[in-house]
Amino acid sequence: MFASIDDVIARLAEQGYIASRRIATVIYLASELKKPLLVEGPAGVGKTDLARVLALALGHELIRLQCYEGLDESKALYEWEYAKQLLYTQILKDKIGEVLGGTQGLKAAVERIASQDEVFFSERFILPRPLLRAITSEHPVVLLLDEIDKADAEFEAFLLELLSDFQVTVPELGTFKARTIPLVVLTSNNAREMSDALKRRCLHLYIDFPDRARELEILKIKAPEASEKLAAEVVSVVQSLRRLDLKKTPGISETIDWIKALTLLNVQSLDEELVGETLDAIVKYEGDIRKAQEELREHLRQVRARRGSATASDRDLLN
């Protein structure tokens, strides 16, 4: 676990994640209070990455459950291995015959079998899914429930037991209590409002797009090969794009992709043509691309004008 808020910042930074003081505080509290952490925010601001990096920083295993519509207990928690059970009954046919040997009548035979049935409903035949794995793990883990908003409301209700008491109930076997409390991270894109019951049990962290300085810092770490000048230009373009009303606002991951692509192309400085050609790295919809192009033309014109006046004033100084 973390020793302090500064410790969180330092250890996440080691793993290449720049956490603001606010983010670090909430993470520290989640680990201290043993509360699940619900991370919300637009796509591409590093919500999932936060969980991944947390696991690395703590040296814990990351158990990930990707949520989707129709996800149910048997895929999230556990499932009986019917095939294995069947196979065992087939193989053990003789043994079963032996067990049944000497019984009088059907009723007695059923009784005899029933007295043995815990053999078939034991942990041997259970197929643990991510949630059960996280609960029964010997070592502390980080459990990531990704895009929880995609799962159904019923699944959310089912999670409540897990999130508040860190235990799950399997009817045939009883209740499993967590051996070590996992650090649970839930991420949501806000496709749907989470229920109050779930939110009450979680600490809430809203991550928004980073400001210019933080995004530059992130780029320095994620794409160290890019020149500082290019990074500054890219960031200012992306930041101005975010102000537009786009269908899909470019996230940090898009910025990183874009600057990597530009560096591969050996670009030192942005110009209109280049931006037009590589724009689809950051803007993903046809309508958005059109809007973005207009904005960019304007942006680059301003930059040029500023640069022009700068050189002009330099000249003035020289004279």
Place this chain on the structure above:
Amino acid sequence: MQDKLLEFAELLRANGLRVSPAELLDAVGAVARTGLGEREVLRAALASTMVKRAREVPVFEELFELYFSGLGEIIRQTGRAIQRALAMGDREFQEFLEQVERMLRESGRELSELARAILLHNTGELERRLREAARQARLSSIRRPLEENHFAKALERAVGLAELERELNEVRKAIGALPYDAETRERLDTYVGIRIRELQEIIRRYVRLDRQSRDPAARDRSRLSDIGEKSFYHLSEAELDRMRQAVTRLAQRLRNVVAIRRRRGRRGRFDAKRTLRRSLEHGGVPFRLVFDRRKREKPQVVVLCDVSDSVRNASRFMLQFVYSLQDLYSRVRSFVFVADIGEVTEHFRNHDAAQALEAALSGGIVNVYAHSNFGRAFKTFASDHIGAINRRTTVIVMGDARNNWNLPYDSCLREVRQRARQLIWLNPESRSTWGFGDSVMDQYAVHCDLVEECRNLNQLYRVVDRLLPR
């Protein structure tokens, strides 16, 4: 601190945020762990434990500013103002304060703690004393601007302003007797003079800030609960905004309801034949039961919205609502009309709802300043767009049926009805006014399957809910 947090939670609740006791306990636990040293950390700790909805964050931020940082910030601000008045940089000011401390020692005077805190710019101590005074003066019961003066006076008494003034004036006199050069003496004198006035100013600003954070007017900021019953006719700009949010949320809720309904409805009757066939894989043991799958039709919807001035708000939310639910319908087409009729479906496809609505309502599609003419609109619709309607289409008309004494052409509406699956008329006017004046609601009503009053969001929700598959 617990009292303070409890009070803050009350304040959040009064502003429409739901803070449960469990969450308050979390907040107390969190603050116990992070401490109060740093404002950013305190803010993060409280936000993460007490605010769980992204849209409530701005309200929280505002209240946090008012409630927590208020006094400290005021004190720091006045500190900076004094620094400016004396024309000193940070370093200089620090040195100057040391000089003040020396001066106090040399003058050999016993000062009260409050006076020391003020003269030596001990912001933490000053803040603590003022908070204590505020508690004595029962500042938390302030509500109205008129009470500010009264509470400021009470606070001054509680903190002991009069004695302080006397004390500082004596210090001022004593400065003259000190063996400093004239410039230094003058500077010290000015400084003490400013400090005397300053405390009074701090108290006034503190009282005002505290009153603002409790102002009942500020309270209904984010009350969303009652907006469902609010008539579309009487909405302020801010309410329009909240209404937009509410519409989106209602649409979301409806979508969830429908998703569950669909899943439940998906399973049909037990299919014995297919179950038997499937069981052959398992040696005749019917491991998997097979059920019929019911096919269900998504409704097609054609919306005709009157966008004349009188019903514009109702139409706005109708269109927004239908478009937030687009994926529940197989096809939605929208038309707006005043006297002419025009289709806005394409606009919604290519722009987001807000932009498309603006375009539709600002006169880009049809002239919105004309006089409503339902008859002409229906006639044009029947001749130009009748192909939009087939036997699976639900037609929704939103309008007040105030036809300005024009010909109603209700035969055209009948024609539409005959081709459609159903025709629903939503009237944003109160039911009791239908048929009076130039309203031709009664003539149109005979052709409709359903005529509903639709004056507010809850009524709108009920109507749209009825359109969806069960």
